[in-house]
Amino acid sequence: MDEKTSLIESDLKETDKESSDLNDEPITPQESIPAEIKNILAGEHYDFIVHAKRTVFIGDSILFLIICLVMLFILGIGTAEPHKNPMSFVVGLFLLLFLLYFIVTAISDIFFNDAWIIGTSKKLSKYQKNKIESFNWEELTDVIKVNGTQEDGSIEILTNIIISNDEGPDYQKTIYIDGIKNVSQIAKLIRKRINENYLTIRNSIQWISLKD
Known part of the structure; x- marks a missing residue:
């Protein structure tokens, strides 16, 4: 052998x-x-x-959710006065839709995956x-x-x-x-x-x- x-x-x-x-x-x-x-x-x-x-690894999803929420907060501050800069407000609305999509995705990964x-x-x-x-x-x-x-x-x-x-x-x-x-x-x-x-x-x- x-x-x-x-x-x-x-x-x-x-x-x-x-x-x-x-x-x-x-x-x-x-x-x-x-x-x-x-x-x-x-x-x-x-x-x-x-x-x-x-x-999915829950740590990554939570981190991603936190980042999205922080960006949402910053975006809210930047578009607080739309009459001063209408174009920025329109761009902000599009970014808001993307952020909401990512937030829903992160929440889904945490609770509904x-x-x-x-x-x-x-x-x-x-x-x-x-x-x-x-x-x-x-x-x-x-x-x-x-x-x-x-x-x-x-x-x-x-x-x-x-x-x-x-x-x-x-x-x-x-x-x-x-x-x-x-x-x-x-x-x-x-x-x-x-x-x-x-x-x-x-x-x-x-x-x-x-x-x-």
């Missing part, structure tokens, strides 16, 4: 040990699961279904506002951050998906799940599925190299 094969078997044992610590029963929410999600699953076995309060998160053996899915977004496990990395408590925790997962940004450097897409229960168990299940796919790919590579 060569060193590479030993490393693979060691990783498999670690994954098996982690899997044995998890309950085989799927994790389900206390509230009823929407019929749309049941239709999406179509009888497929799932690891977990959770209702997340937010899918909930989603259903579904994990199966094949993929991680997000059902939000009648739209489904799915990620195959091989699209995710094992860079996972867990915060909070068991009753109100968050999970942040770095993906292999590169987002092209015209205004700056490209960056990797991040999946953010906030305000969920059973956060540690769900994080372990996510890591387990990611590791399973990672090991499958790496075993294939090893098989090719051994064949050569």
Whole structure:
């Protein structure tokens, strides 16, 4: 047995040990699961279904909201006397509409950004506002951050998906799940599925190299 094969078997044992610590029963929410999600699953076995309060980082949304409110205050001062500068007042009205739009967006992200998160053996899915977004496990990395408590925790997962940004450097897409229960168990299940796919790919590579 060569060193590479030993490393693979060691990783498999670690994954098996982690899997044995998890309950085989799927994790389900206390509230009823929407019929749309049941239709999406179509009888497929799932690891977990959770209702997340937010899918964006709340700190960024709060900061953005504060900036918009400060700009709104400054704009209000600048357009307090429209008779002195009518053109500035008209421009201010247009800016006001944009600011109100951004303020509503920030408030929506903070209070109305909930989603259903579904994990199966094949993929991680997000059902939000009648739209489904799915990620195959091989699209995710094992860079996972867990915060909070068991009753109100968050999970942040770095993906292999590169987002092209015209205004700056490209960056990797991040999946953010906030305000969920059973956060540690769900994080372990996510890591387990990611590791399973990672090991499958790496075993294939090893098989090719051994064949050569």
